[in-house]
Amino acid sequence: MKISIIGTGYVGTVTGTCFAHRGNDVICVDVDPGRIEKINQGIPPIYEEGLEELLKEHAGRNLKATADYDYAIANSDISFICVPTPTDASGKIDLRFIREASRSIGERLKNKSSYHVVVVKSTVVPETTEKVVTPILEQASGKKAGKDFGVGMNPEFLREGKAVYDFMNPDRIVVGADDPKAGEVIRKLYAGYTCPILTADTKTAEMIKYVSNSFLATKISFSNEVGNICKLLGIDTYKVMEGVGLDARISPHFLRSGLGFGGSCFPKDVKALVGKASEVDYEPILLKTVLEVNERQPLIALRLLKKHVPDLRGKKIAVLGLAFKNDTDDIRESRAIPLIGMLLAEGAIVTAYDPMAAGHMKNVYPNISYFGNAGDALDGADACLIATEWGEFSKLNGEFGRMKTPIVIDGRRVVNSDIKGLIYEGICW
Numbered sequence: 001m002k003i004s005i006i007g008t009g010y011v012g013t014v015t016g017t018c019f020a021h022r023g024n025d026v027i028c029v030d031v032d033p034g035r036i037e038k039i040n041q042g043i044p045p046i047y048e049e050g051l052e053e054l055l056k057e058h059a060g061r062n063l064k065a066t067a068d069y070d071y072a073i074a075n076s077d078i079s080f081i082c083v084p085t086p087t088d089a090s091g092k093i094d095l096r097f098i099r100e101a102s103r104s105i106g107e108r109l110k111n112k113s114s115y116h117v118v119v120v121k122s123t124v125v126p127e128t129t130e131k132v133v134t135p136i137l138e139q140a141s142g143k144k145a146g147k148d149f150g151v152g153m154n155p156e157f158l159r160e161g162k163a164v165y166d167f168m169n170p171d172r173i174v175v176g177a178d179d180p181k182a183g184e185v186i187r188k189l190y191a192g193y194t195c196p197i198l199t200a201d202t203k204t205a206e207m208i209k210y211v212s213n214s215f216l217a218t219k220i221s222f223s224n225e226v227g228n229i230c231k232l233l234g235i236d237t238y239k240v241m242e243g244v245g246l247d248a249r250i251s252p253h254f255l256r257s258g259l260g261f262g263g264s265c266f267p268k269d270v271k272a273l274v275g276k277a278s279e280v281d282y283e284p285i286l287l288k289t290v291l292e293v294n295e296r297q298p299l300i301a302l303r304l305l306k307k308h309v310p311d312l313r314g315k316k317i318a319v320l321g322l323a324f325k326n327d328t329d330d331i332r333e334s335r336a337i338p339l340i341g342m343l344l345a346e347g348a349i350v351t352a353y354d355p356m357a358a359g360h361m362k363n364v365y366p367n368i369s370y371f372g373n374a375g376d377a378l379d380g381a382d383a384c385l386i387a388t389e390w391g392e393f394s395k396l397n398g399e400f401g402r403m404k405t406p407i408v409i410d411g412r413r414v415v416n417s418d419i420k421g422l423i424y425e426g427i428c429w
């Protein structure tokens with residue numbers, strides 16, 4: 001099929017490249033000339049495992065990038081809106097880019113005679129496609145949705161770092177459409193996938209995305225709550241969750257307790273669902289608590305640290321791990337951010353190391369000391385906090401010998417707690 005992708009961020013680039021790899025002709029649209037040039041040269045604007053190889057294979061062949069909406073809409077049958085949906089100052093979803101993209105597509109649909117389907121892939125709160133996107137498309141095109149063109153919603157379930165794998169091997173595909181013809185076109189695009197393909201109306205598809213992320217976030221906060229209780233009872237919560245996760249109805253995934261969840265999705269999506277619920281006059285107490293438990297975890301880490309180092313003034317504390325999870329340089333909503341903030345507020349001198357994310361953290365905390373390896377960050381430290389589950393932290397050993405006092409507060413259960421001489425505390429174990 002002929003596809004246009006609006007927005008070449010993480011979702012757009014992965015979606016466009018993977019659709020090209022599945023044999024479609026793809027045109028990516030962006031306003032940023034730098035990004036367009038990079039994509040046309042086969043250089044991904046973001047890092048994702050396996051993406052560069054695929055983009056190199058298809059750029060200039062069946063995938064091209066352009067700023068030209070006229071060309072993109074005229075030469076495609078289906079457009080995916082993949083623009084960012086940030087949260088505004090009040091915590092509500094900001095639909096500015098969704099509106100702009102809808103208007104730009106709608107203006108081009110005005111002169112298009114063949115049937116075209118517009119699909120929202122960005123994460124948007126329920127009713128956005130129906131009540132924001134469709135009316136703008138109709139107004140800008142002067143045509144009727146469901147008759148002259150189709151509208152759909154097809155949420156993404158891509159983990160950062162594993163997005164290409166997840167696109168190619170999904171657990172399920174959700175096709176949202178308010179008219180059957182549009183739904184049929186979107187389903188055709190996914191022909192050949194063996195996973196279940198669920199069809200729903202657009203607001204249900206939008207809700208499925210929020211509920212999936214909110215449920216996973218709930219599993220994490222639940223595990224953290226249990227972990228906090230286990231810690232006080234002297235029980236290993238990881239053993240408990242291993243036993244719990246063996247129940248097929250529960251599953252062993254997303255039960256790792258620790259510092260809590262970060263990233264560009266879970267915190268934002270749970271907050272947006274809380275916001276949407278209050279709009280319809282419902283108080284989502286469970287979801288609010290999921291966020292509260294998450295906010296509290298870094299505080300618990302600090303409390304544990306102060307058990308060993310009661311006065312942090314002038315003490316050198318090493319923070320290992322700055323990214324919101326391992327294998328990414330993304331620090332959005334990383335639990336390391338509040339953690340470092342609290343350490344600085346207590347008067348500590350913070351040293352930090354992360355294999356990939358230090359560059360970004362320098363914009364948030366320019367005045368802490370960053371090191372190129374864990375050993376140097378630990379040198380002379382009074383204690384250390386582990387904030388990200390990087391695999392290399394499980395191999396640390398002699399490096400702890402460089403600390404003034406080898407106290408480790410592990411927020412991610414990665415450090416080997418059996419190392420001789422180590423004063424080890426797991427946050428929930």
Ligand code: UGA
Nearest residue numbers: 156157158159160220254255256260261262263265324325
């Ligand atoms: C998440 C979802 O997993 C994807 O399915 C979804 O498509 C994506 O959001 C999105 O909405 O675009 P992602 O944010 O990349 O993906 O990261 P995850 O791997 O889900 O991890 C999120 C956070 O939860 C990390 O901070 C991680 O450390 C934490 N986590 C995860 C735990 O604390 N415990 C766990 O057991 C699992």
